[in-house]
Amino acid sequence: MTTNSGLHHIEFKAADVPADLRPGPLLGRTVNYEQAVGIFGRRTVEHIAAHYNIGDELGYRAYVALREKAPKGRAKEIYDAAVAQGIDAVADPPAELVALFEHVDHVPDWVDWDQLRRGSIAYWRAGKLVVMGLAYAAIGAGFRTYGGSRELVMSRRLIEPDQVGRRLTETLRWAANASRPDGMRRSSDGFRITMQVRWIHAAVRYYCSRNEHWDWNDWGISVDNTDAVYTMGTLFAESVIRALGTVGVRLSARERDDVVALWRYIGHVMGIPEDINFTDWADLQRKSAIIRMLEHPADDGCRTLLDSLVTYMCEAEIEGFQVLPAFVDSRLTPQRKRTLTNGLMRAWAGDEICDQLGVPDNALRYLVPAAKPFVTVHDQVLRKILKQDDEAKALRTLREFDAALTLHDGETEVADPDDVVRMLAKNSSSTDAVPGR
Template identity: 25%
Template sequence: MSVGEVAADVSAATQPEGIPSDYRAGFVAACRIDERLAQRYVAHTMIGDPLADQVIAFLSTLPPDQGQAMIRRGIETGAAGLADAPRVLRDFFAASEAVPAWFDAGATLPGCRAFHRHSQMFLGAFVAAVLIEGFSTLISKSFSITGRMVDQGVRRLKQNNRHVVEIFLPGGLERDGDGWALSVRIRLMHARIRQLLNVSEEWDRAAWGTPLSSAHIAYATAVFSGLLLKRVGMLGVTLTEEERQSFMMVWRYAGHLMGVAPDLLFEDEAGALRLCEIGGMCEPPPDFESQILANGLINSAPIVAGITEPRARRKLVRKIYGVSRGLIGDARADALGYPPRGRVGYLGAVRLKNRFDQMLWRMSPALERRSRAAQFQQMLEVSFYGQEGIDYRIAAHLHAEKDRLHTEKGRPHSETGGPS
């Protein structure tokens, strides 16, 4: 069924019986606020990414090494290097290389500079808030079943960090940039996991819709952009209007490359926040899988930062919980099974320090340059950079544990990557 057919079916229904059962109560409530967007969102919970799904369906008929070689050739050389490949593959990369009329590479530079000026806070809010808020949706089912956050959480977190770093490097989203390559790779990896989940007995399509659905990829992109700007603002980071618009353009184009459907791809910060609001209302309350992912993510963060000494790790975990609770609110924190609110006001302390730092930087540009250099080094340390560059292998098995066993036997398979 096409996107248009699903949307028409949902729009025509006076009752939400035609949509996945876990979305029905939230859909009714969301319709009272914005009926058209709620209908569009739930329609997309029932579809994936048709173009990428067709590519993966074809690649699955080939030996793994041959499929990997085609992905590598397509990402590194593009449609021009696939003259002998089937049309479905050539069409996919031709569409990926087509730059939308709204994208202006030069206009992304203020956003890139703002990100690197405050990269520590952006990555902090990314881990302590927006990743967790993304996992509060039914997308948690996909990650819980595959085990790709529970079994390999540290590696996954570093991969997410690397993607964010690369798209905010000047030129990172150009055709030969690593941000472009990672975004397209993420789209294909999502399609592969979607394929595996679709044929798994563990996936309840009637209740949850399509795994890694079009709605969830759009929601994640909106969370990582508009909601991230809101969260770093709560940490005391202030950006100009030009920087905010530029930041949103970076994520809008990254979302386009990751396959976000045009009718759910935001145009600006307000549009992204609206999608977060309405999409969040359509989603059911966080469940056990969301709790596992959110708490596992927080407990993985110190290891990603290189802190392994038990006492220091516990101290940092307490701080992250405190900041996270302050950012996402008590209601969501309690629903996710966070420890009770402590007596220390971690969020207020972070906000005060950031505002003091920004005042110092205005007085001394040299201090800002040194801070930016130090933050960039820290950012690289918490990101995953393999010795062989970008890995183009796709998962052979639904469960991460089986892929890890193959890795140990000398037949490695990659996990999925990115904002899901």
Template identity: 25%
Template structure:
């Protein structure tokens, strides 16, 4: 098979030459094997959703109780709920908590700059037409764009926080809720008259699961590097980030064959996705435009004031230019993101500042831990402010 043309463009040509294995290309047989996952879903979650629709609110209450305290204390749970939580409680043999800690510590060093990195990662998931067809049917594209982004940002914040993926950690519980919501959405799409299976295929299949997990894994590394967190140049650190996202994929029920075991696996999946999933459609600029249009709501800036207008102009340039570095010109253009402007100078300044701070922190005893705590405090304050301002629904019941 030929390389997807986008892999020959910046930043993928540079990133793949530095980090990807030389034999990243797939054979026809491997590609066909990958494509079969368009007919694979999450039968355990699907059965639980059918149970919830059949038996009503009581099962939702049992679900929330089991999520917070464990399935064993739930009285007379239905078999579908027991089956689901037996999977939730199962810990894969390959999980290495030390590597999770390493990855979350590195992401913690990024602090509140994780927000523009997240925006780029979320935007990358908008160039997958199979996923877009579901999003466009969720309604109120522009009205809900900010809240939808903040809810996903809160999930990203929780799964990448130190300790977040412990059994009763906020990140793990958020992953379990997301897994169930995917099943609810799949059921809803299957019941819609405007979901033409002949034209659109199956809704929310396993290839979509991968297409929405990969962007955050890639953006975490490429964005951190672009902003001067040079520890990402370490293959071990990048491998730890992949390990983190492998476990996140496991928790939302990405099929075991689609969970990247290491960085080489990740790049092979990226190559396959660029061949199949990442193909911009007419919905891509609508979603990208709605996301960028929601920045005033997300950031809490009032465009009607002069200071708010100037601040937003600077922020849009910074966020848009960082996304362009991470995604490349072709995808950024398809998403209607801003062209390179003054933001590129600010990104260069961030690179120099962060690289210098991280270097000094390594030389000073306890320096890295001090920087990490400060960055986490800033990130927590900003996240709390964003969530309160947008009234985001972190239970995902909506």
């Protein structure tokens, strides 16, 4: 099918989208389209841009079916039963729910459980540096994406001071459980929590699709597949691998492929379709480059999100764990932590992203390249001479990380979808809900 502009676009069957929704290449969030086509080829770029208007259709349709057909107040209970016990535990399930669980219960042929376990060990064997990479190169830098941050800006869950810590902890709890050894096995917590996040995403899409303040022709569909690829692949896999390499922990080609396979499967369970999901390190790098080129620059909303996160990390006491090493964290004032955080983000996320997000530059950025030779030698000595047990190191890192993620009275493991929707409803109509608009 061809539009009047001459742009080709892919037919799709996304639920609950306006009939006159612009194709992905013509959305307000899409920039540099023809430039990307010239570099990467029209077919690939067109396909990625088209998925700005396509989401997790299986998960979403199951959510809508339960919301509309299940006894009042029991939709989530039925979904949880299917997650915990399998679809056979649900009496007379709607066809949409059956389709969802037929999909997630069928492990793709490309999944090698030994490889996923190796990927988990490779991901976590660098200890504290992994947590720093997650904080500074993945989660923080992730706010650079203009279209993908709209739901967070509208809900203000990472803007309101009393919400930031909860949101960060929920994200880290999911990431740690999903990426730990065997975490994505059908009976494991990582699989269960990933399916809970999938339900939250469906709830957010359901609300935004019916919200008069959702700007379809600027942002596309809520919780779209292209942003999911960016989150699972670019941020949690590629950005962390690159951050570790920048500071001196170099993953081998096999380790990189193992880590990518792990996050590919996490993305699969989260609902990323096979036709856009990344397949290996080379494919991930190519898709990341295309998405970065296509994405509208960060706006005031993105910068507000990052500022709130940095303020929390520098001022709050995170029980049982600090992002910075303890001997550094205990000796710095909040303002000095912020200066160090800005420098580390500059070193790990890069100038282009930090310029867009308004991260001040400072000389502390040079700590990372200065430390690289020493970290490299230390890593090589531990692994090649002292024969470090990588699996034991990874598991020890995760145990330490778990201390900060322990559930306390009144807390939920991941976000309560009803709470997320309430915050969207409360804030989306405010003129201040989306800074910069």
